[in-house]
Amino acid sequence: MGIQERRERDFLRRERDILDAALGLLDHDDWQSVTIAQIATKAEIGKGTIYKHFATKEEIYARLSLDFGDEMLAAMRRLDHNQPVLDLLRALMRLALKYHVRGMRYHRVLMFCRALDFRRRLSPEAQKAMDDKDMEFDTLFGTIIEKGIEEGIFPRMPIEKLTWGAHAAFEGTTLMLWNELAGATDEQKQEFIDTVIHFMLVGMVYQDRKL
Amino acid sequence: MGIQERRERDFLRRERDILDAALGLLDHDDWQSVTIAQIATKAEIGKGTIYKHFATKEEIYARLSLDFGDEMLAAMRRLDHNQPVLDLLRALMRLALKYHVRGMRYHRVLMFCRALDFRRRLSPEAQKAMDDKDMEFDTLFGTIIEKGIEEGIFPRMPIEKLTWGAHAAFEGTTLMLWNELAGATDEQKQEFIDTVIHFMLVGMVYQDRKL
DNA sequence: GTTACAGTGTGACCGTTGGTCATTATTTGA
DNA sequence: TCAAATAATGACCAACGGTCACACTGTAAC
Incomplete structure (x- = not known):
């Protein structure tokens, strides 16, 4: 099931993208200035997607x-x-x-x-x-x-x-x-x-x- | 000018009311859970009044x-x-x-x-x-x-x-x-x-x- | 080939928040 | 008596975190 595996890999990679984006933004702004919208934009995904990974x-x-x-x-x-x-x-x-x-x-x-x-x-x-x-x-x-x-x-x-x-x-x-x-x-x-x-x-x- | 003085006193007293209200709310909620509206209600003043005292x-x-x-x-x-x-x-x-x-x-x-x-x-x-x-x-x-x-x-x-x-x-x-x-x-x-x-x-x- | 289904991405949308400001009420001074 | 000054107020605004109906894709059953 190569496609199934690729799906899972992509999903996990997206999670890393979110984390990396958040981390990157924290270099310049403090936590409360960083917004979900910013993280989503930087990670190049939709805002809703973030909530598939984090509550x-x-x-x-x-x-x-x-x-x-x-x-x-x-x-x-x-x-x-x-x-x-x-x-x-x-x-x-x-x-x-x-x-x-x-x-x-x-x-x-x-x-x-x-x-x-x-x-x-x-x-x-x-x-x-x-x-x-x-x-x-x-x-x-x-x-x-x-x-x-x-x-x-x-x-x-x-x-x-x-x-x-x-x-x-x-x-x-x-x-x-x-x-x-x-x-x-x-x-x-x-x-x-x-x-x-x-x-x-x-x-x-x-x-x-x-x- | 007794009325003038009373005005100033009232103004300062209102400031204390705001501070006391905020402080009281901080016993049960952390700072970001405390809202301006809550402080205003507890201090028994309008929300806008708070901004006459604090930026x-x-x-x-x-x-x-x-x-x-x-x-x-x-x-x-x-x-x-x-x-x-x-x-x-x-x-x-x-x-x-x-x-x-x-x-x-x-x-x-x-x-x-x-x-x-x-x-x-x-x-x-x-x-x-x-x-x-x-x-x-x-x-x-x-x-x-x-x-x-x-x-x-x-x-x-x-x-x-x-x-x-x-x-x-x-x-x-x-x-x-x-x-x-x-x-x-x-x-x-x-x-x-x-x-x-x-x-x-x-x-x-x-x-x-x-x- | 068709249909039903599960997993995932998405942005319009919602309630709440900090903060603004036109309006109102009250006192001051002439 | 009226105009100016001061201060209280809550409707209002923009921005935020979070929700959700919908779209899209691949899988399974028949």
Whole structure:
């Protein structure tokens, strides 16, 4: 059934066209300025067609975020997970933040899809997919940090509590990269990233010190 | 001219009514679900009247954010600024984060008004007002941290670089309080806040340590 | 070859939204 | 008493996200 297969391929290709069009538009306008009509025009399809693929405009963003998460997780897993814990964590965070720096499009998607208000509006299935993806990141980092505890690098305490600060710093860094540091050069952004990563590791290593 | 005065008073009172109505609605719906019509109804005025006070819907949010900033700065300046630097910083951050925890309304306003995409859409005057308010917070913290450097509590390095990590952690904390920790109890949130504050101080104090 | 059917693309159309503006009501000043 | 000024108002507008009846194509049954 060659024709049947071609149909399916075309359908999937059209879905990619929609996603790429949306992503491209997000380079110049923020999410709420990008309209379905614009996406349709850029993807060279009718407006109604978009709704054969996505239930709402926001589900497009959700898909972009999920795809983006997959890409990032794959890149993270490709790193050498046998290197020393601190080096590995540094490499992981540099990688994750590099994705953010790479383009405002990614930043806008991730920023938007992280908000609770956004997730609540999603369908239950989409919601679960997003939560599962978050969990994948959590376990990936969790495993490594646990190893760090075993090796005596980090103080022995509940992982969640140990990582709260670093987690917050990471989230805040992604915000600041495109707010306070939006006009900075790539070198300045890189210095910022390295400084904050060092800060996060120091904060965890000396978490049990009294002040 | 008692009537003239009363007119002005009424006009200002109406402005407060608008702001209060908007704020109240933000407890239950996120910013984009709240409509001008809803605000007008709740404030018991006509829709057109709102535009006598604010140029756009977003300028309402900007004003809420500015007022909120004023309130927070005033509370911060009321603290004892002669106590030890670390204690003072702890108190300041606890205070700031308490405002965030206090209600989703405040969180939603601050979260929304921080985004660069939002600020760019504002009028130049409103933009400057927001930037100035940010600067006030920066100098308030900057002065104290400088004192900390003089006293040898923090390593001697450019203030911006020294505080990048803490700044990021703070921003991230405000995010997490209403995302990851949205369903947590007040006690859990308080533990989270105290943990992150400790993390931030440790990160700054030991910022110059090699790992 | 004809008919029924399922899958897909499409743009006219709909309800809702943020924002405008002509009209109305009220106060001021001469 | 009347003209000018100020402010409140809701009908109105353009633009948006989303819907749907219809058109087109290929498949299956007879």
